[in-house]
Amino acid sequence: MAKTIWPKSSSARVDSALSAHSVMGLVISALLFVLCLSGTVAVFEDEIEWWEQANTPVVHSVDPAIVQSSADELLKRDPDTTHLYVYLPREDWPRYVVGGDNGSYAVSETGTFVAKLEAPWNEFLIELHYYLTMPHSFGIIIVAIFGVMLVSMAISGLLAHPRIFRDAFRFKRSGQARLAQVDLHNRLSVWTTPFLVAVAGTGAMIGLFGVAALVFAQTNYGGDTSKLSEAIFGGEVLEPDETPVPLTGVDTAMINLSRDVVDANPFLIVVHEPGQKSQHIQFYSDETDRLIYGETYTYSTDGELLATGHNSDGPAGQQIALSMYKLHFGDYGGLWIKAAYFGLGIMLCIIVATGLNIYFLKRREKGRSAPRLEAMWSGWIWGSTAMLPVTLTASLMGIGVAMLIAVYWLGSILLAAAACVWLTAAKAGRLYRGGAGLAMLAAPAIHLIRGELVWSNPYAVGVSVGLVVIGALFVFRAVGSFVELPRSVRASETEAA
Incomplete structure (x- = not known):
């Protein structure tokens, strides 16, 4: 028999190594689950943001003169801003928001x-999904790596499933627990593969764009990432000139855009270098x-069309890059697409959860239960x-983003530890x-008691109704599953805990 270079290990050491391996698998899967869960909820981030300030007005249209006066007012409030953002009301999003580098206003x-x-x-939710609440430059890369892992897992899972089409609608809910979990995991994985690849792939591309851009710039643009960005998205149309001037021309540019581009449907106006001589309106x-996120048209303050982005008819790479956001978050096709993304996101969460469930059930069958x-x-x-929902309720009580992050991670860890020790x-x-x-039911109740719910705002009402319905289902399911358990099972579980 050939000799191995590895030293002989005791069974205790092997068991310790396997336990460490299992714990590491738990950590990776745990973070992956949080990403999938937060992404599922983030599909409705715009609606949730409005729900948090439901008493802000519904606006269906804004006159160009009002846009100009709003821009003037924002610049007075934030004179050091380098960009000015005007979010115009849309048919499916009747809200008017103006902001700068230091905050936005309804x-x-x-x-x-x-x-x-x-x-x-909502800010906490974005930090959680985009960056796992880590420093942005590092967190977005970690999130992107998880996206790559999801895509590779989906592909390898399909390749490992030779009867993919024959078993597409096979689903066991009774019998051996592991086989029921396997069927649930496999069926949902097959049904959601196009969604999973699209969402995880675009998430990975968004996250790794900075890294890829740095490498590509080193090999093609002498390390200058700004030149790469200009090659993809276009560069500045005016030479920088910081000479102070009044902010003018936003209203004129709006009027001229409707004349120059008949089918233009602007939803965002960005004023670059507002209050400087080189200011221009995009x-x-x-x-x-x-x-694509949108076609861009850049105007001077005199109302002259300076440049068109050609995002809709430019190079394929440019069109692909500008299509990542909508495809990843389901921000196209209205409410029905968002609802579909939400449902598919829940399925993805179930897939991640059942993956480790199957692993633990296999261990149990082999007599190595954990x-x-x-x-x-x-x-x-x-x-x-x-x-x-606990942090959502806490936010209504005045807790800020930093504390919400601490409460979420500490609470999740403590609950998992408590389950490990006592349950x-x-x-x-x-x-x-x-x-x-219960937490889902508490949030809209507090919102209503504080008088912050405006019944004429369908988006805010929709969020409250959604929380009540899902919360009631969770409570009903929890109470029902406990009542259905035989008394002997409840007693044995109490003794084991």
Whole structure:
């Protein structure tokens, strides 16, 4: 027999190594689950942001003269801003917002600044999904790596499933627990593969763009990333000139855009270098039949069309790069597409959760059960889920973004640890699912009691109704699953805990 270079290991050392391997797998899968969960909720980030300040006005249209006066007012409030952003109301998003580098404001159709936009929970959600609440330059790369892992897992899973079409609608809900979990995992994986590849792939591309740009710039543009950016998105149309001048021409540019581009449907205006001689006005026009973020038209303050972005008919790479955002977040096709993304996102969360469930059930069948790790996994899945509505409720009580981040991670870790020490996997699932439901019911109740829900705002009402419905389902499911358990099972679980 050939000799191995590895030293002989005791069974205790092997068991310790396997436990360490399992814990590392738990950590990776736990972060992946949080990414999928936060991304699923973030599909409705615009609606949630408005829900947090539901008393801001609904605006269906804005006159160019009002846009000009709003820009003037914003520059007075934020004189050091390098860019000025005007978000015009759209047919499916009737809101008027003006902002700069130091904050944004909800504005009425008459140009009155109603309130500074403050949506701490929505900001927390974005930090969680985009960066896993890490420093941005590092966090976005980590998130992108998870996107690459998801795509590779989807492809390898399909290749490992030779009867993919024959088993497409096979689904066992009874019998051996592992086979039921395998069927659930495989069926959802097959059905959601196009969505998974599109969402995870675009997420990876968005996250790794900075790294890829740095490498590509080194090999093709002498390390100058600005030249690469100009090659893809176009460069500045005017030479920088910081000579102070009044902010003018936004209204004229709006009027001329409607004349020059008949089908233009601007939803965003960006004023570059406002209050300087080199200031110019860029419009993003919605391309309703395309995935690109928008076509751009740049005007001078005299109303002259200076440049067109050619995002809709330019090089393929430019069109692909500008299609990543809408495809990743489902920001196209209106409410039905968002609802579809939400449903598919829930399926993706189930896929991640059942993946480790299958692993633990296999261990149990081989006589190597890990009940503490099973309980920890269940505690993390339902604990991290519950902490989202818990932090939402906390944000309504005035807690800021930094504290929400701390509460979320600390709460999720403590709930998983508590499940590992005191609960079984089943009991942790029931208790934390019920807690998540109660927190979902608490948030709209507090919102209503504080008088912040405006019944004429369908987007805010929709969020409240959604929270109530999903929260009630969670509570009903948690209570129902406990009642259905035989008394002997409840007693044995209590003893084991």
